[in-house]
Amino acid sequence: MKIAVPAETEDTRVAATPDVVKRYVQMGATVVVAAGAGENARITDQAFKEAGAEIAASSAEAVKDADIVLTVRRPAPDVLAALKKGAFVVGALDPFGEREGLQALADAGASAVAMELMPRITRAQSMDILSSQANLAGYQAVIDAAAAFDRAFPMMMTAAGTVPAAKVFVMGAGVAGLQAIATARRLGAAVSATDVRPAAKEQVASLGAKFVAVENEEFKAAEDAGGYAKEMSDDYKRQQAELVAAHIAKQDVVITTALIPGRPAPRLITAAMVASMQPGSIVVDLAVERGGNVEGAVAGEMVQQGPVKILGYNNVPGRIPNTASLLYAKNLYTFVDTVLVDKESKALAPSWDDEIITATLLTRDGALVHERFGGPAKTNQAPTAA
Numbered sequence: 001m002k003i004a005v006p007a008e009t010e011d012t013r014v015a016a017t018p019d020v021v022k023r024y025v026q027m028g029a030t031v032v033v034a035a036g037a038g039e040n041a042r043i044t045d046q047a048f049k050e051a052g053a054e055i056a057a058s059s060a061e062a063v064k065d066a067d068i069v070l071t072v073r074r075p076a077p078d079v080l081a082a083l084k085k086g087a088f089v090v091g092a093l094d095p096f097g098e099r100e101g102l103q104a105l106a107d108a109g110a111s112a113v114a115m116e117l118m119p120r121i122t123r124a125q126s127m128d129i130l131s132s133q134a135n136l137a138g139y140q141a142v143i144d145a146a147a148a149f150d151r152a153f154p155m156m157m158t159a160a161g162t163v164p165a166a167k168v169f170v171m172g173a174g175v176a177g178l179q180a181i182a183t184a185r186r187l188g189a190a191v192s193a194t195d196v197r198p199a200a201k202e203q204v205a206s207l208g209a210k211f212v213a214v215e216n217e218e219f220k221a222a223e224d225a226g227g228y229a230k231e232m233s234d235d236y237k238r239q240q241a242e243l244v245a246a247h248i249a250k251q252d253v254v255i256t257t258a259l260i261p262g263r264p265a266p267r268l269i270t271a272a273m274v275a276s277m278q279p280g281s282i283v284v285d286l287a288v289e290r291g292g293n294v295e296g297a298v299a300g301e302m303v304q305q306g307p308v309k310i311l312g313y314n315n316v317p318g319r320i321p322n323t324a325s326l327l328y329a330k331n332l333y334t335f336v337d338t339v340l341v342d343k344e345s346k347a348l349a350p351s352w353d354d355e356i357i358t359a360t361l362l363t364r365d366g367a368l369v370h371e372r373f374g375g376p377a378k379t380n381q382a383p384t385a386a
Contacts, residue, residue: 154188
């Protein structure tokens, strides 16, 4: 069994680290890593060699004849062209992105697994790339905000007087939001947060932050079975917007994290809200790559909007690529070890009927097979003998 790790062309992260390479080798696999694949994450080719990997001159050479290809983003065209039919491509394949890219995976004959679609079940928690990377995004959002802010975060009592704590407001208390709250609290800020999910109130309070929300009957039913926020009514949005607008005007830093799977990011902050903030305030939009929560945010840039800086950095986990790669690589290893490889024979033996594969498999045998993305229902089954 051959496992390949191509170099990323649009990301600073890498899909394997020396630690997991050792585990793959112990599993009985031959691991081939493209030269320079870990360079942006400060992982040298030599470190991969010492872990037992072979180094290929190019990504196309690395994936040639590979049974499993581990990637961060959708593979580049040269990588797809070099795949053997039936190879598993495992990574963050952006299933809700442009359709042509999904079809290209199918046309290449890949069995493509989108790790973003990992089901929210207990046994899959260690494979959940959304959680591991969102956790880091929440942390980095606060670090980026603190770097751009021209004041100290913590309250300081000195002989020359008292410095008040910065006021940080986090919008969305999912994985990223909760980590942003915890990080801002560690830096000494006075933190508040909001979310439409009732369960978030207790989580926010447990981190020492104040919860801000319109807590009516719609709020009490605003979470789906998967734990994601539901789309709220226009009336609720109006009430929440009024409450939030008044709160934002008093904040030094606002961090938005709201995303709805498969839909554009909801607009949470208007230009008028931004204009109401004090000079020098910071807004961080973690949803900017999906359209943004903040009016005026620009993907990949920090912009000045009146007296306020709006940070719209892309790929926030990739801003700390070494740590992000460490967690991401472990997520992929656990998936491979759990549902793709037979532990006794140490050979590729996909558990086609496992709910983890049926939830994440996008393409197989030259076709789109996931029913949410154009495939027929109940296609992901083991082939029947002729």
